[in-house]
Amino acid sequence: MAALHHYFPILTWGRSYSRVTFADDLLAAVIVTIMLIPQSLAYAMLAGLPPEVGLYASILPLAAYAVFGTSRTLAVGPVAVVSLMTASAVGEVAAAGTADYLTAAIVLALLSGAILLVMGILRLGFLANFLSHPVISGFITASGLLIAIGQFGTILGVPVRGDTLPEIGTALFANAQAINVPTLVLGVLTLGFLYAIRLRLKAMLMRLGLGSRPADMIAKAGPVFAILVTVVAVKLLDLGARGIALVGEIPQGLPVPGWPVIDLGVVQALFVPALLISLIGFVESISVAQTLASKRRQRIVPDQELIGLGAANIASGLSAGYPVTGGFARSVVNFDAGAQTPAAGLFTALGIALATLFLTPFLADLPRATLAATIIVAVLSLVDFGALWRLWAYSRTDFAAMAATIIGTLLLGVEPGVVLGVVLSLVLHLHRTSRPHIAIVGNVEGTEHFRNVDRHQVQTVPHVLTVRVDESLYFANSRFLEDRIAELVAERPALRHVILMCSAVNAIDSSALESLEEINQRLKDSGIRLHLSEVKGPVMDRLRTTQFLAHLTGGVHLSQFAAMRATD
């Protein structure tokens, strides 16, 4: 039973569901639905898919997450970065606009769902931790730029395809003479309108006496106003005839659940992209879910979140949708609007289903440039070059990881970019720990304290050398320690004792143990005894299972002070 409740969180919150929470959830769902309609159409367009696919990806996936997810307020559905990654991945295996392209997107959702499910069941959520903040931050900034520049083409009336900055740039310049002026005017006006709403509307509404929260909600519905206004403009001024690209006929009605015809070659080609989409989507989703949950002291279970997102993606694939994850902006709106339980997600799904049934005829006259403008405004808020300078101040290695991810993503595309960032941040981390800080320490006169000889006025004696290693000892730094000690010993002809102060050593792996044996043996050959001091309990427990302590020429001392007295 406990296991059932673990895997189906709906059994826990569903039991105590009340009329009050129903009202709260319903209000939040209405607001999120209004926000999600334009977003789902826009992100589907960004993914190179027909607009209805965005709507389909906003119905069943939300219901699936409501059953399996542990966040009370996460709003699942299409998001910008995952849509860009979808376009990049699917564009490799099929031509845009074909039935194969759509099928590949569906397969990608199923594959990504399966990967997330398996990761959740096998508790592999820790894999997502290898995406460091600088890499994610750099990736999102670069993706935001790629998306904005690509959508800029739609606003110029010259939609461009391309996975990298050079490709998109070349396509833009090559088609520069094809710019459609009415589209450009409409696009720029919409952009200006959206920015004005974003920057001014909330303050205006508050001056009119509205509270901060409702004012914020209304301001966030800016894209809806833009859609209403431009659709009406298209109808009144017959802008379609002036060359403004419209969304066009959207099939009315709910998606027909079904299983796509799966080509094994496509699955193989999409596996790595699906893995990256899963990891990036999971990291984005869990981070907003954690932030919101902690505001109400609720708990997120990361491995169950993987299952929730996996179920959502499988539901998306089974209902002709494409990969989804938890979106940042929508989740915050859902939370602020008062959503109490995942039922809000169920009601949002219902809202989108109703929109799919009844609203689609109205959307046929929607200019694509309007959607492009909403995307640009949304993604430019993701671009954060300021993070680069903050990182520069704090850590050059983290700066390098973020800069490499940005440059890699812009020049090579989303997948190579993120892989480059992950590999580089791992290598830099290993490089750092492979050259740990090793201090020579001496006694602070009159005390039992020992400090770095380079930083403090301390006493040392020529026949004893004490080194403190500020890092766990493992294979990547064990040889460094050997080299460093050999070097220090070679400089000190009077040396008779070496004390290794282990207060900062949290672990010693077998490579490091062999290095210690080696160091002990070499020192012995030179007539020098090796001592350890301040070894931590768990490390000592491990050492006791080996022959090392029997071979050790010196002693193991509880404190550095005791070690010094033993070498007198």
Next chain:
Amino acid sequence: MAALHHYFPILTWGRSYSRVTFADDLLAAVIVTIMLIPQSLAYAMLAGLPPEVGLYASILPLAAYAVFGTSRTLAVGPVAVVSLMTASAVGEVAAAGTADYLTAAIVLALLSGAILLVMGILRLGFLANFLSHPVISGFITASGLLIAIGQFGTILGVPVRGDTLPEIGTALFANAQAINVPTLVLGVLTLGFLYAIRLRLKAMLMRLGLGSRPADMIAKAGPVFAILVTVVAVKLLDLGARGIALVGEIPQGLPVPGWPVIDLGVVQALFVPALLISLIGFVESISVAQTLASKRRQRIVPDQELIGLGAANIASGLSAGYPVTGGFARSVVNFDAGAQTPAAGLFTALGIALATLFLTPFLADLPRATLAATIIVAVLSLVDFGALWRLWAYSRTDFAAMAATIIGTLLLGVEPGVVLGVVLSLVLHLHRTSRPHIAIVGNVEGTEHFRNVDRHQVQTVPHVLTVRVDESLYFANSRFLEDRIAELVAERPALRHVILMCSAVNAIDSSALESLEEINQRLKDSGIRLHLSEVKGPVMDRLRTTQFLAHLTGGVHLSQFAAMRATD
């Protein structure tokens, strides 16, 4: 000038060269030369190359290392594992016995030399640290097995080719009916003879009154006796006519220095193998060099060693040789025989040059089975399954890395095997540090000490939670910390303060810093203050460059005791 001496260690030791060291070096060189002649022929055969290539690889490379190397006693030349790796790599791009095969081996030496040189100049020696002891140990054990089984074919008179255990095994069984009985008899007798010498000769000689060291030297020359005896037997009994494969005509004379015709496709195909050969060769070489140097309190400079080995490999490639490195057994003999300076290497090179000029006619009648027997005896001493059980007792992860490397190398071949081992050991290391030990600590009554509540009888209060993280905080574990704290907080409704005890935190990267900001913010949203205690100096220096301390809701306390008092 200092730089010149750094890059040319010969300028340092050469200046103080004396007649006494000359005599010592010369004696050592004579002994090593006697040992090296059969080894160089045997390892060339193992690499699938004509025997003279082994001799060529034992002349100029030794001279080059004597100029650039920092070890006084390292004996450079062909070694077993690198020869196996050469056979595997070159076998991928050319058919054994062809001129292309020889050229590819030469290109491999040049490539490996260039990689080592570049690594030395860019100080990338730390890359070798990513080969953990379990991986190297597993790789050498598996290589030893592969070599021994392959050479067993030569002893049966059915030489087999193959890079993996299944391939070699299949080839052996497929050719089982082709066994040549005279070869088998000769091979088994030689094996028995070599083992008898290895196990008994030293003790026998010592009983006859010889000192331990000369007795050891003579015992190590066992292969030379085997060669003498079997060549004489071949001549007397005309064994060549009985189907015993002989080494055959060896071109008399020194190698003609030259630059091979280099095919870019071959270079590309050999790059990764050359990198692996460089790393494995370097690790093996540096480890014996360090061990020997420390016995005389001398210093090895790892980055300069890369340059020394790089120069040796380039010299090998320029003189029709194949990849070389510092050999364990020969270096120990060189050291024990009294070598004082790298001049011993120069004299050994001279010795091999003389052998190439005058000894080769005699070696034409050498049975290949004799060489195979010497290889088997040499490599079986590399096989160390005992290490597996020692690792099992100390660390399951290290055991897994070694076992995977052995199995991977046996089943997939040398390159995939070592890559698998490296990747697995990195993943296991990251996995371990991604789930650090996090202890809840309490006060030991009446003291200022704080200990794990699970291990000790300590006091805690319900409104304060103190956690101690036993690991540096970085991207792979920062989210784990977030999750763990969120979990602990959700269980404690009375909580008002969280203290993070940082005594074991050696570094905080920017991802972890963002996580701390996140934790601080979330705790603030829940009305809980976050404090830090016992932050190390360098970590605190870093934190001072950020806004984190300004945002921190609680304080930073010098000791955990002070932190507890501040939360009263």
